[in-house]
Amino acid sequence: MNDAAPRISLSKLFSVFALIGVTSFGGGIVAYLRRALVDKEKWLDEDGFMAALEISQTLPGLNSTNMSVIVGRKLRGPAGALVATLGMILPGAFIVTALGFTYVALRHDPKVAVVLTGVAAAAVGLLVQVTLKIGWKQLIRPQDLLFVVVVFVLVGIFHVSLLVTLIAVAPLAIWVHRPRTEKEAA
Amino acid sequence: MSKIVELINVFALLSLLAVGGGTAVLPEMEHVTVERCHWVSDTQFAEIYSLGQLAPGPNMTCVALIGYEVSGVAGLLAVLVAFFFPACLLCYFASKVWDAAEGSPWRDAVQRGMAPIVIGLMLAGCYALGKTASYNPAKDWDVNLLTLGIGAAVAVILSLTRINPALTILAGGAAGLFLLG
Structure with missing residues (x-):
């Protein structure tokens, strides 16, 4: 039965999660996940999505990475879980690192200090x-x-x-x- | 090297204790990294957390910057792996068990029981950040009035509108620049 559904490639899995990881500014990743996984790719139906969300909220760890693990596992097993999670984490990690290097270099500048106070x-x-x-x-x-x-x-x-x-x-x-x-x- | 091991120990444990999301470990993380280990100052901690709100993806990737402050790039990578890997591994196996427990009434009990604990932890996180970022006794009253005002304004705006939260963080930075600079 499941063989009828086309097998999702690992690179596709990575790119879908990486797109969420790089576009989800301002938190609220669950909304981005729903749009991509349920509406756009149709990898999960609404019930499947809610069930996955329920588990990720109960288990320790971040909801977004737990969702990546669960959905990645459902679609492509252990490799899928790994690839989806890396896709979710890496873009933000690179950007926060760039922000961090700038922060370390500039934080004693009084103008930067007042911006950071406001932020x-x-x-x-x-x-x-x-x-x-x-x-x-x-x-x-x-x-x-x-x-x-x-x-x-x-x-x-x-x-x-x-x-x-x-x-x-x-x-x-x-x-x-x-x-x-x-x-x-x- | 021992610093790296210490970073890994602290963040791996935090990873596994993050019930209900990363925000729940914020008060514990603040206490350990600022008051116990003195890795970053309380102001730095609040600023690093805020930078995380400006980056896309999971907002707790900013914890890597605490690793960077302690041991440079090696510390950054160590914290990133320690904070994400254990919880993901646990989730991988626990979600299999959870699937197997489908329909057990205890699943509902766990969820409803943990909800108020998570809220309590998130409130403690607000307090841990707010005690330096919103009201800092070391600063003048007019600065504190402004930081409290910015926080209140952001909370009200986000409750009433559907604006992207990252924009309100940027607006807070602009308010700081023009009103405090």
Whole structure:
């Protein structure tokens, strides 16, 4: 059955992900991925895309690289996963390196310093907005809010290591949402 | 050489702890690289993160620049590999297991349980960056007023419009140049 679908070449896989990697300015890579993988190339249908997204958001690691691994694996196995992920990472890595070299050379220039102050201030605004948007979308309930506050205080204020925090808090948070049988729910 | 090993250790662990995306490890990364290892200053950390917002692709590729600050190009490459490879490898195998667990009610429990943790970590990330980039007690009140104002303006503009976020970052830089320069 699957043989009917044309086999996607590794170079095609790389170029599609590299195009996303080089054009996705300003974050929001998921939207770029959907446009390329579902609308344009039709490698995945909407359900397949959502299923892949669900896994990449739950597993550790960046959503964009996890999506590359999962979609690359589905289409071409281990080699596909590698090629798609490299395509996603490399263009941005080159550009950020170029920006970084410029930054290291110029950062003590007072004009550059004030630009960077403004850029960093704006980046905080972006991060706050993304955090609130995601938080709002999850429609956090009162018991969830408790976990938000506990994690913020432990990691943000007291600098408890992330590993310790996750080991302590994650099982509890998952337990709160554990699947209930009819008997338990009654 | 030992610096490279240290970089790899720190970023490989961060890679595996990045639940819900790279932003979730921001507070831990700030604490380790700035306060514990003294690889970069708090201001440099905020600036490096901001540069990442100006590049395309995954916004956390900017972590490579911390490696560059510590050990030059070798450090840059080491951090890039350490930060991306372990999580990708884990994802490769875990996504196979996940496919196998299709339909298990525990999948939903994991997702709903982790969501508030990720939000808490992202808030801690806002705080870790904001405590130097938005309100820096070492600077004059008018500078702080401006940086807080830029952040608030960006958050409001992004909530109300569908403008590309990278443009608001550039506008923040322009505001810094004309109002602070």
